[in-house]
Amino acid sequence: MFSRIARPSLAVCSSARNFSSSSQSNAKVAVLGASGGIGQPLSLLLKNSHRVTHLSLYDVMHTPGVAADLSHISTKAKVTGHLGSDQLADAVRGADLVLIPAGVPRKPGMTRDDLFNTNAGIVRDLCEVCAEVCPDAIMGIITNPVNSTVPIAEEVYKRKNAFNENKINIFGVTSLDIVRANTFVSELKGLDVDKINVPVIGGHSGVTIIPLLSQATPAVSFPQEERKKLTERIQNAGTEVVEAKAGAGSATLSMAFAAARFAYKMLDALNGADNRVECAYVRSTETPAAYFATPLLLGKNGVEKNLGIPKTIEYEAQLIENAMPELQSNIKKGIEFMSK
Ligand code: NAD
Ligand code: LMR
Numbered sequence: 658m659f660s661r662i663a664r665p666s667l668a669v670c671s672s673a674r675n676f677s678s679s680s681q682s683n684a685k686v687a688v689l690g691a692s693g694g695i696g697q698p699l700s701l702l703l704k705n706s707h708r709v710t711h712l713s714l715y716d717v718m719h720t721p722g723v724a725a726d727l728s729h730i731s732t733k734a735k736v737t738g739h740l741g742s743d744q745l746a747d748a749v750r751g752a753d754l755v756l757i758p759a760g761v762p763r764k765p766g767m768t769r770d771d772l773f774n775t776n777a778g779i780v781r782d783l784c785e786v787c788a789e790v791c792p793d794a795i796m797g798i799i800t801n802p803v804n805s806t807v808p809i810a811e812e813v814y815k816r817k818n819a820f821n822e823n824k825i826n827i828f829g830v831t832s833l834d835i836v837r838a839n840t841f842v843s844e845l846k847g848l849d850v851d852k853i854n855v856p857v858i859g860g861h862s863g864v865t866i867i868p869l870l871s872q873a874t875p876a877v878s879f880p881q882e883e884r885k886k887l888t889e890r891i892q893n894a895g896t897e898v899v900e901a902k903a904g905a906g907s908a909t910l911s912m913a914f915a916a917a918r919f920a921y922k923m924l925d926a927l928n929g930a931d932n933r934v935e936c937a938y939v940r941s942t943e944t945p946a947a948y949f950a951t952p953l954l955l956g957k958n959g960v961e962k963n964l965g966i967p968k969t970i971e972y973e974a975q976l977i978e979n980a981m982p983e984l985q986s987n988i989k990k991g992i993e994f995m996s997k
Pocket of ligand 2: 763769908
């Protein structure tokens, strides 16, 4: 069991209050996969943020049009479009934050792991250029299977001698799980969603998604049957969207919102804010799995401090145990892909 004593001093995976922080920054943010279902609305949210001064859009298709469109919006960020691999280095040069939603999404009947064969190579190739051109940038990997693509990204950095074992700047973006948990709890309990905060730890697929409903703030209580049902809904929420879209892809708009939530907190932290906390999937020693999402205090180098696994009840401790085989196998698959 991996339960811990709660650390109550910081708002864990803190709520939307931070989402609309007014701090200014001068950041270059690159979106790789910017023309896609996530990439376009995410780029819109970034263009609309005072935190961003240069929004750099990269894709293998349609970026001139997406960039021209966004560039007419009357906010301060300069927008540049970059098309095709010859233009990738320019897209990421000098970036403070690189967000990667490039890759194929699920169709009904598929698991996230079924995307591995296509997306592993896409993430590897993009990260190879980032490791060379902007090795210190914060990386936010959205591309599935996140449980495997984050280890792939770190293996690329190791190969390129861009890896610093004392620093964690490569994140798997799991904020959508938190956004969903907050939404569902607010609906069930009739609470203001802006004030709810449910930490979600582990990984980003099925049983590896571990909502800690016992640690929600404000505190909410559930009979065990309801807790189990809600936990499973959060774990399967991606599939809920994939099925509703019936072949037209997976979550895009809610993911753009979630990635923007991650990006805004990260940019605020890069700009000196000292209380930005978010759960994300990173290299970790918290469990036997080499990567694990926990609440993280964000800072100028990425992870300022891993706040560890919050206190859990028995049911949640069991969820952590149950997640280990799948999580460890996903991680191994990513690392082995890079050792070929
Ligand atoms: P999409 O097909 O709508 O868009 C993907 C974009 O990536 C396209 O514009 C495509 O041209 C681009 N692309 C493909 N290969 C590329 C390459 N080599 N370089 C640059 N761009 C490339 O898909 P989407 O709905 O935006 O989803 C993208 C990924 O995000 C999927 O893998 C999906 O599973 C994942 N996702 C993750 C989460 C999460 O919580 N982390 C949530 C939703 C979706
Ligand atoms: C999600 O959670 O919505 C994403 O991981 C996309 C998916 O395939 O479910």
